Amino acid sequence: MPADAEVEVRRSARRKRTLTVFREQGRLVALVPARLTAAQERSLLPPLVERFLQRESRRTLPASTDGLDERARRLHEAYLAPRTAAPLPAFSVRWVDNQQRRWGSCSSDSGHIRLSSRLRTMPLWVSDYVLLHELAHLFVPSHSAQFHHLLAGYPDLARARAFLHGYQHATDTGGQAWSDELD
Known part of the structure; x- marks a missing residue:
């Protein structure tokens, strides 16, 4: 995970297996299962955040029109x-x-x-x-x-x-x- 990437981790009792990263009000948020251990979080979250940031940087938005x-x-x-x-x-x-x-x-x-x-x-x-x-x-x-x-x-x-x-x-x-x- 990039050193400058601050991620808010939210644990969910309803979430059983998947982890997800998204932006909310400009900051990164990760949803993880509540039962995930700290060691699992340290190993699984950085590559997920890295992939999210790479996809985000490749995203090209169409040019706006009429100013x-x-x-x-x-x-x-x-x-x-x-x-x-x-x-x-x-x-x-x-x-x-x-x-x-x-x-x-x-x-x-x-x-x-x-x-x-x-x-x-x-x-x-x-x-x-x-x-x-x-x-x-x-x-x-x-x-x-x-x-x-x-x-x-x-x-x-x-x-x-x-x-x-x-x-x-x-x-x-x-x-x-x-x-x-x-x-």
Whole structure:
């Protein structure tokens, strides 16, 4: 195992045979069976971590489009970096045409972020919110309280969410008024 690789070891009573390594909020985490001895851990974990780091270093991410990668870096610096000590992991971001129900998606293990091309016609503060939301998933994969804490610094958070909910409602209803009294 590289000398500079710090690994958080988590023991699991449910895990019987396998060991696994992954990144969580920028740090390495190893899941091991609870019954694994310290000697077994010392012999099995270093090669596993080494293989993980080698695969990670070989991973090539597609080039971002339309300056999205630079926008993502600026959003990270402005709103996420002050709330997390972890550096921005490797990522790629691109527009996609096949997301009709989602605004964005993130594969936190690979760093691939996809934004619905429907966002291109929306105000910048709306697409920035979606991009920031997906960037936050690089640090916290779930929609937990910690995840929402990361997003809380974005000043247009409530406005962007309301805009997207309104847009989706109008799309779902065909733009029809929700009440006959409004005619």
